Structure formats: C-alpha cells, structure tokens
Amino acid sequence: MKITIIAGARPNFIKIAPIIKAIENKQFEGETMTFRLVHTGQHYDKNLSDTFFEELNIPLPNANLDVKSGSQAEQTGAIMIAFEKELIHNPCDLVLVVGDVNSTMACAIVAKKMNIKVAHVEAGIRSGDMTMPEEINRIVTDSITDYFFTTSTSASDNLLKNGVSTSVIHFVGNVMIDTLYQNLERISPPNFWSDYDLKTGNYIILTLHRPSNVDEEHALIRLLEGIDQMVGDKKIIFPIHPRTKAILGEKDLNLKNILFVEPQGYLNFMYLIKNSFAVITDSGGISEETTVLGIPCFTMRTTTERPETIEIGTNTLVGITIENLEKEYKKFTAADIHLHKRGIPELWDGKASERIIDILLKN
Numbered sequence: 465m466k467i468t469i470i471a472g473a474r475p476n477f478i479k480i481a482p483i484i485k486a487i488e489n490k491q492f493e494g495e496t497m498t499f500r501l502v503h504t505g506q507h508y509d510k511n512l513s514d515t516f517f518e519e520l521n522i523p524l525p526n527a528n529l530d531v532k533s534g535s536q537a538e539q540t541g542a543i544m545i546a547f548e549k550e551l552i553h554n555p556c557d558l559v560l561v562v563g564d565v566n567s568t569m570a571c572a573i574v575a576k577k578m579n580i581k582v583a584h585v586e587a588g589i590r591s592g593d594m595t596m597p598e599e600i601n602r603i604v605t606d607s608i609t610d611y612f613f614t615t616s617t618s619a620s621d622n623l624l625k626n627g628v629s630t631s632v633i634h635f636v637g638n639v640m641i642d643t644l645y646q647n648l649e650r651i652s653p654p655n656f657w658s659d660y661d662l663k664t665g666n667y668i669i670l671t672l673h674r675p676s677n678v679d680e681e682h683a684l685i686r687l688l689e690g691i692d693q694m695v696g697d698k699k700i701i702f703p704i705h706p707r708t709k710a711i712l713g714e715k716d717l718n719l720k721n722i723l724f725v726e727p728q729g730y731l732n733f734m735y736l737i738k739n740s741f742a743v744i745t746d747s748g749g750i751s752e753e754t755t756v757l758g759i760p761c762f763t764m765r766t767t768t769e770r771p772e773t774i775e776i777g778t779n780t781l782v783g784i785t786i787e788n789l790e791k792e793y794k795k796f797t798a799a800d801i802h803l804h805k806r807g808i809p810e811l812w813d814g815k816a817s818e819r820i821i822d823i824l825l826k827n
C-alpha cells in the first residue's frame with residue numbers, strides 16, 4: 465500500500481510524527497507499506513515548521529507545495545491546484561490527512577476527486593461553531609472520508625449522527641498524545657528559563673491565535689492587559705504566534721508580567737507547559753496536552769470540539785472575555801478546583817498511531 469501523508473501546519477507536524485514512526489516500524493517488520501510525505505507549505509516559518517521536523521525526527525518531505533499565506537480561499541485553492549499535480553505525478557492508494565487545517569480539507573477533496581481513498585486522523589470532532597474555519601474544514605473533510613480515525617467516543621458519535629457507517633469509524637485514540645509520550649523524556653527548558661527566573665509553578669503559559677481573540681486589535685490589547693493584571697506576581701510566558709504578532713505590531717504595551725517570546729519548538733514548549741502553574745490558551749491541541757499532564761488550562765473560546773478535556777481533564781472553557789476568565793481563574797486559585805478533577809481520556813495511551821497503521825494494513 466502506497467500512502468501519501470499530508471502536513472501543512474504546526475499541529476499537523478506533531479500529529480504525523482508518530483504515524484510515520486509506526487509505518488517505519490512496520491516496514492522494519494517486513495510490511496510493504498510505503499509513504500510519501502507532502503508538506504503543503506501552509507506554515508513555513510522555521511519556528512512553526514522546520515524546528516518540528518528536526519526535533520521530532522520527521523523525514524524531510526518528498527514534496528513541498530510551497531503555498532505560503534493567503535486568504536482562506538487563496539490558500540485552499542493554491543493547495544488544491546498544487547496537490548492535484550503532485551498526485552498526477554505520484555499516484556498512491558490512500559491520502560492520509562490529519563486535523564482540521566486548510567491543507568486537510570484541500571488535499572482530501574483533491575484525492576477524492578481522483579478516486580483515491582482518504583483517511584482522516586482526528587475525524588468527527590465538532591465545535592458546532594461555523595464561524596471557525598476549522599469547523600468547515602472538519603465537516604467537508606468528513607463528508608468525503610473513507611477511513612475515520614477518532615480520538616474519542618463523542619467524535620465517533622458525531623459521525624454516527626451524520627450517517628457514517630460504524631464499519632468505517634475507528635476509535636483509535638490521540639496521535640498528538642503519542643508524540644507527547646514519545647518525547648516526554650526529551651523535553652528541556654528553553655534558553656530564557658534562568659534569565660526569567662522561571663521555576664516549576666511560578667509562571668503561566670499564554671497562547672492566543674484564533675481570529676475571535678486576536679483579530680480586533682483593541683480587544684486583544686484589553687485582553688492582554690486584563691490577563692497581566694489578573695495574575696498577581698506570576699510571570700506569563702507568551703510565545704507569540706506570527707498572526708498575533710502581525711496584529712500587535714510594534715505597539716508599546718503597558719504590561720508588567722507578560723514576557724513575549726518566539727513560538728517555541730516542541731521540546732521547549734512541552735517543558736514549559738509541564739512545569740507551569742496554569743495555561744491560558746485558545747488552542748485545541750494544547751488543551752489535550754494539559755489534560756494528559758494534569759495542568760490547569762483555561763480555554764479562551766465559547767465552544768470546544770474536545771469536550772473530554774473538560775469532562776475528564778483539567779480544561780475549563782472560559783469564553784472570550786477577560787471578565788469570565790477572571791471569574792474562573794479566581795475560583796481556581798481560591799479552591800484549587802482542578803486538583804479534584806484529573807484523568808486521561810480513553811485510549812490516549814500513546815498507541816493511537818500503531819492502531820491506525822494496523823487497521824490500514826488489514827483493509
């Protein structure tokens with residue numbers, strides 16, 4: 465079986481690493497499955513792309529479609545045009561897409577129209593929020609997928625409700641957590657750890673990049689100032705996403721606790737998360753990692769496609785206003801409520817990628 469694996473953006477790289485490792489292990493055992501890795505070029509900054517290939521030992525892509533930034537339609541269209549050419553020159557039996565970025569949807573459409581089977585890793589998750597580009601990507605991708613690999617029973621249930629047959633839904637667990645377990649012993653502090661006098665539990669990690677939080681400059685500044693004041697004497701490490709940086713520009717902000725740093729490589733970032741007091745974020749992936757690590761996480765969104773991080777894990781959905789965040793943060797610091805609620809969702813055991821490859825080999 466010849467598989468083309470698609471990766472375009474930071475969270476994709478983290479998800480494909482263990483899948484590739486699982487294929488290589490099978491090859492070592494004598495299986496004839498082969499893969500071709502296609503990087504769409506959706507994320508191209510060194511610290512959003514190359515660093516992850518190096519740190520997670522991902523082989524260099526066989527092709528780079530080099531699409532770079534653009535509007536939703538420009539980027540999706542550019543990926544589709546380039547990927548169609550790629551598939552004509554390098555046919556395969558199956559295209560494997562992960563997550564919910566534009567590359568996921570664009571490449572799934574191209575493959576399906578060329579009568580090539582599509583496997584979607586992280587299928588079935590839904591926020592119900594159609595203003596999120598990711599939600600549209602999820603729905604479109606799942607409407608043309610052949611193999612649905614899910615991270616939770618609730619994701620499988622969403623697919624069943626949409627009429628997908630049980631025979632093609634495979635609840636396998638979470639590949640992002642495979643990567644976490646595979647690298648926990650390799651994580652290390654960033655260079656600024658001692659410069660900023662960071663110690664386990666004396667700082668908070670902040671990440672924000674979703675349009676609902678960052679696209680409106682004044683609202684973003686108000687949010688940052690509010691968070692800065694809310695945390696007392698805790699430092700806040702803010703690895704700033706290029707999208708957020710572009711909106712803030714060179715503004716002189718009046719912040720005493722927030723320390724801006726570059727987007728971090730995986731090994732430094734996971735060290736920072738694992739040793740933090742708490743995390744404030746609008747990322748879905750980070751709320752999964754904090755769930756497994758038992759780190760309190762405040763998600764600055766009104767919906768989540770990962771309900772298990774809230775039901776079982778340490779995640780709290782706080783909406784997008786500073787007032788709500790403050791309310792929930794105060795409750796937490798007053799009562800340590802998260803300490804009573806800690807658990808790891810079913811099958812988030814580091815073996816999801818192996819299960820995926822076993823299922824593909826049997827079909």
Ligand code: UDP
Binds near residue numbers: 671746747753
């Ligand atoms: N991440 C990282 N460095 C950072 C910020 C995030 O390595 O500075 C990792 C993080 O651990 C998670 C993934 O990137 O695994 C999430 O990426 P992002 O927030 O871009 O995507 P989302 O989860 O929102 O789709």
